[in-house]
Amino acid sequence: xxxxxxxxxxxxxxxxxxxxxxxxxxxxxxxxxxxxxxxxxxxxxxxxxxxxxxxxxxxxxxxxxxxxxxxxxxxxxxxxxxxxxxxxxxxxxxxxxxxxxxxxxxxxxxxxxxxxxxxxxxxxxxxxxxxxxxxxxxxxxxxxxxxxxxxxxxxxxxxxxxxxxxxxxxxxxxxxxxxxxxxxxxxxxxxxxxxxxxxxxxxxxxxxxxxxxxxxxxxxxxxxxxxxxxxxxxxxxxxxxxxxxxxxxxxxxxxxxxxxxxxxxxxxxxxxxxxxxxxxxxxxxxxxxxxxxxxxxxxxxxxxxxxxxxxxxxxx
Amino acid sequence: xxxxxxxxxxxxxxxxxxxxxxxxxxxxxxxxxxxxxxxxxxxxxxxxxxxxxxxxxxxxxxxxxxxxxxxxxxxxxxxxxxxxxxxxxxxxxxxxxxxxxxxxxxxxxxxxxxxxxxxxxxxxxxxxxxxxxxxxxxxxxxxxxxxxxxxxxxxxxxxxxxxxxxxxxxxxxxxxxxxxxxxxxxxxxxxxxxxxxxxxxxxxxxxxxxxxxxxxxxxxxxxxxxxxxxxxxxxxxxxxxxxxxxxxxxxxxxxxxxxxxx
Numbered sequence: 001x002x003x004x005x006x007x008x009x010x011x012x013x014x015x016x017x018x019x020x021x022x023x024x025x026x027x028x029x030x031x032x033x034x035x036x037x038x039x040x041x042x043x044x045x046x047x048x049x050x051x052x053x054x055x056x057x058x059x060x061x062x063x064x065x066x067x068x069x070x071x072x073x074x075x076x077x078x079x080x081x082x083x084x085x086x087x088x089x090x091x092x093x094x095x096x097x098x099x100x101x102x103x104x105x106x107x108x109x110x111x112x113x114x115x116x117x118x119x120x121x122x123x124x125x126x127x128x129x130x131x132x133x134x135x136x137x138x139x140x141x142x143x144x145x146x147x148x149x150x151x152x153x154x155x156x157x158x159x160x161x162x163x164x165x166x167x168x169x170x171x172x173x174x175x176x177x178x179x180x181x182x183x184x185x186x187x188x189x190x191x192x193x194x195x196x197x198x199x200x201x202x203x204x205x206x207x208x209x210x211x212x213x214x215x216x217x218x219x220x221x222x223x224x225x226x227x228x229x230x231x232x233x234x235x236x237x238x239x240x241x242x243x244x245x246x247x248x249x250x251x252x253x254x255x256x257x258x259x260x261x262x263x264x265x266x267x268x269x270x271x272x273x274x275x276x277x278x279x280x281x282x283x284x285x286x287x288x289x290x291x292x293x294x295x296x297x298x299x300x301x302x303x304x305x306x307x308x309x310x311x312x313x314x315x316x
Numbered sequence: 317x318x319x320x321x322x323x324x325x326x327x328x329x330x331x332x333x334x335x336x337x338x339x340x341x342x343x344x345x346x347x348x349x350x351x352x353x354x355x356x357x358x359x360x361x362x363x364x365x366x367x368x369x370x371x372x373x374x375x376x377x378x379x380x381x382x383x384x385x386x387x388x389x390x391x392x393x394x395x396x397x398x399x400x401x402x403x404x405x406x407x408x409x410x411x412x413x414x415x416x417x418x419x420x421x422x423x424x425x426x427x428x429x430x431x432x433x434x435x436x437x438x439x440x441x442x443x444x445x446x447x448x449x450x451x452x453x454x455x456x457x458x459x460x461x462x463x464x465x466x467x468x469x470x471x472x473x474x475x476x477x478x479x480x481x482x483x484x485x486x487x488x489x490x491x492x493x494x495x496x497x498x499x500x501x502x503x504x505x506x507x508x509x510x511x512x513x514x515x516x517x518x519x520x521x522x523x524x525x526x527x528x529x530x531x532x533x534x535x536x537x538x539x540x541x542x543x544x545x546x547x548x549x550x551x552x553x554x555x556x557x558x559x560x561x562x563x564x565x566x567x568x569x570x571x572x573x574x575x576x577x578x
Contacts, residue, residue, distance in 0.1 A: 046374075141453055209376075266572060267481045267490040269421035269539040270382035271370050290373065297376035304492050304537065308477035311552065311564035315475075 024145050026054055026078050028085040033230075033238055034191030036062035036169070038089055040082065044204040044236055044286035047074065047105060052146040053139065054078060056105040059195045059232055060086040061188060065167025066095025070186055070195045072109035072118075074139065076150040079112025096166060098173075099155055100197030100234065101180040102127055102210070104135035108150055115156030121175045122158050123182035129154070174226070178216025179206070179234075185223060192229035194242075199223060202236035202245035203284050205291035206252055208298045213257050220250045236286070252282065256295055264303045270296050339363060343431045343449060345401040355397060355407065355435065360442040366390050367446035369434040375426055378456035380533035384421040385434030388485075388541075390444065393418035395437040402430035404457055405499065405531040413524040413540070415517070417486050421539035425499070425531050426452035458501040461534040469496045476564040480542075480550055483571030487544040489515065489523075491552060492537040493562065499530040510536060510562070513554035517544050544568050 030038035042055040053074030061068040067090040072079050083094055099107045099120045107128075110118050120128065133152040140147045161175045170189040177183050179198045186195040194200075198207070199219050223231075224246050231239040231246065239245035263273040274293040282288050309315075341348040342363050352361055368386040375381050387393050396411040396418060408424045418436055426432075433447030463469035472494035480489045493510060500507030509530040515523040523542040544550060545568060552564040 138453055267479050267488045267539070269384055269490070269537070270423065271372065271384040271421060274372050274382070275370070293372040293374065294376045297372070297380070297382075301380070301535065301537070304477065308479055308490065308492055310475065311478045311566050312474060312476040313563060 024052065024077060024148070026052055026073075026081040028054075028058075028078075028081050030060050030085055030089045032089075033232065034188070034193050036090075037188060037191055037193055038086075039232055039238055040085065041237070042105070042235060046287060046290055047139070047142050049143060049146070052078065053105055053108075053143050056103075056198075056234055057232055057236075057238075058082060059186075060089065061169065061171070062090040062092065063095075063167030063169040066092050068166060068169075068171070069094055069097045071100055071106040071197070072097050072113065074105045074108050075143065075147050076109065076111045077146060077148065079109025082109055083112050098159075098184065098186060099124060100184045100186075100195075101182060102131055103180065103198065104139050106198070106234070107132075108135070108139060108147075108152065110153040110155070111149070111151055113153075115153060117157065118153065118155040119157040119159045120155035121160070121173075121182055121184055123175065123177075124184065125155055125158055127180075127182050128152075172226075174222070176215075176219035176222060178212055178214075178219040179208075180210040181212075183219065187226055187228055192227070194223065194226060194228035194231045196223060196231050196233055196245075198234035199249070200231055200233040200239075200245050201249050201252075201285075202231070202233040202239050203248070204233075204236035204286045205282070205288040206249055207235075207291050208256075208295045211298065213253055213299075216253060217250060220246050220253075248285075252285065255279065255282070256292070257299075260296065260299055260303055261307065264300065264307045270300050273300060343401075343433075343447060345431045347401050347406075351399075351401055351406055355399065356443050359437075361435075362442065362444050363446060364390075364444035365446055367434050367436055367444050369432065369447045371432060371448070371450060375450050375452035378426045378452045378454070379459060379461070380423045381426050381432075381450070381452070381456070382421065382423050383432055383434075384539075385419070385436070387418035387434070387436045387444070390418060390436060390438075392439045393436045394439060396420050397435040397437075398422060398424065398433075399435070400424060400426060400430045400432045400531070403427050403531050404501065405529050407529050408531045409529070409538070410527040411524060411540070412526075414522040415543045416515075416523045417541040417543070419539070419541040423533035423537055425456035425533055426450065427457040428452060428454050457499045457531060460502045460505060461496045461498065463494075463496050463534065464498070464502075464505060469494075474560065474562055476552065476562060478552065478564060478566050480544065480566045480568040481571035482544065482546045482568050486541040487546075487568050488571070489540050489542055489544075489550065489566065490537070491539075491564075492535065493554075494535050495556065497530055497532055497534045497536065508557055510554055510556045513538070513552065513562075515540065515542060516551045516553070517542070518548045523550065546570050 038060040043051040059070040172187040475494040477492040498508040554562040
């Protein structure tokens with residue numbers, strides 16, 4: 001039988017846990033996935049107080065010239081913790097941060113780095129000029145003190161597609177679009193690992209706030225044609241195969257679009273569409289209902305405008 | 317989606333039916349007393365989870381939040397109100413139904429975290445109410461509509477789309493209007509919204525009339541279920557607060573098999 005002091009100590013430990021969570025420090029664990037490349041996994045959930053907005057996967061790549069990051073997380077605090085965690089495993093200072101797209105869970109940590117090393121494609125940099133700061137209110141509303149000190153920090157370096165060789169490591173930069181108006185995927189030649197950004201989700205339902213499904217499918221086709229060996233998705237576990245996550249993302253997008261179009265044609269309203277049955281093959285996708293309901297909000301009015309016939313006398 | 321169930325409904329109903337005194341609001345809304353007085357006057361009000369008020373678990377877009385009120389489990393409903401307590405314009409739609417099922421779906425604006433509710437009125441004048449809280453970012457009522465920002469609202473004003481599908485549970489009528497639905501809370505843009513829509517079938521048979529407020533989302537999209545026959549033509553007639561009339565004609569079609577089976 002446990003003695004009273006042990007029980008009390010256990011209780012004290014349990015009580016201490018929420019206090020720890022409330023100090024708003026991110027615990028980041030870089031997990032090695034190849035020679036000189038690590039992933040810091042995000043929580044496969046919605047942005048919430050419980051996860052500090054740390055829902056996106058962040059990639060750390062070691063080179064002889066310094067450490068390369070792909071994306072930098074949701075907040076200044078995260079960016080600072082990321083810098084320490086990445087430099088801790090590589091032993092070299094961060095010299096480059098690539099931004100994959102505009103969403104705040106991927107880029108709001110940029111304030112922790114010298115803007116001169118934060119890089120984006122021309123299309124993304126242009127988009128961030130108008131859209132970049134706009135996520136701030138929403139992020140502060142959802143995350144409160146996790147966001148303390150966070151301000152949108154625009155990228156200071158413009159990169160084109162093609163190859164960049166840093167410290168003996170060759171990275172292929174592949175600008176695409178579809179998940180957002182300006183997406184970037186990066187292929188690490190040494191390991192054959194594709195860092196896909198949010199063009200690819202894995203066992204976590206894709207999100208569509210700025211999506212255009214046609215270009216997204218084309219982007220998935222382009223990614224699948226790369227000679228990579230495995231894929232780090234923007235959200236969800238690393239895919240050890242070249243195409244499992246890419247195919248799953250496409251499957252979801254195809255199902256989503258066909259189902260929403262059928263719902264509109266059936267005269268259903270948005271609440272019903274968001275309540276529709278999700279096929280069993282997507283049961284392993286985290287946040288599926290949540291993302292379906294979000295996608296209904298993003299996509300349904302456009303599909304209605306396309307499919308519902310005009311009934312007014314001025315109809316063309 | 318949230319299917320709102322209020323555990324206390326039974327007890328509240330019993331207490332309420334003993335005498336007509338104000339009931340405790342299960343959602344504990346800070347504005348319930350005043351709002352209930354303005355919406356329901358001296359009529360009796362009960363909270364009843366047979367009034368199904370369904371909406372998504374999150375308000376992805378505070379400018380356009382879909383809500384469905386389904387009271388088909390209740391006989392003799394003659395009127396449906398859709399409202400959000402803490403909106404500056406709480407009432408969104410006041411729907412008087414005639415040859416129609418008690419069902420209403422629409423998109424509304426949300427100005428902050430608020431209860432969203434449906435109320436249905438029975439023939440004896442009493443009201444049954446249900447709803448739930450939804451969290452929302454601010455500003456749904458005080459941001460300019462997208463078509464004002466884009467500047468093309470006038471080009472599309474009066475465009476109406478719709479379908480009417482006759483299936484196992486009646487004829488589902490889906491209507492979509494282009495209209496800025498200005499609340500009047502945006503500087504230099506006065507209130508301007510669709511204020512009435514009526515549905516009339518063959519031989520002048522009325523299916524319902526809706527009074528519509530500016531708290532309905534831009535480009536209103538509304539679903540009702542009427543007792544109309546396949547092949548029947550339904551006249552949709554409405555007007556906005558500037559006196560512009562809107563007219564459309566909908567031919568009732570047979571619902572696709574998949575839908576009819578539902």
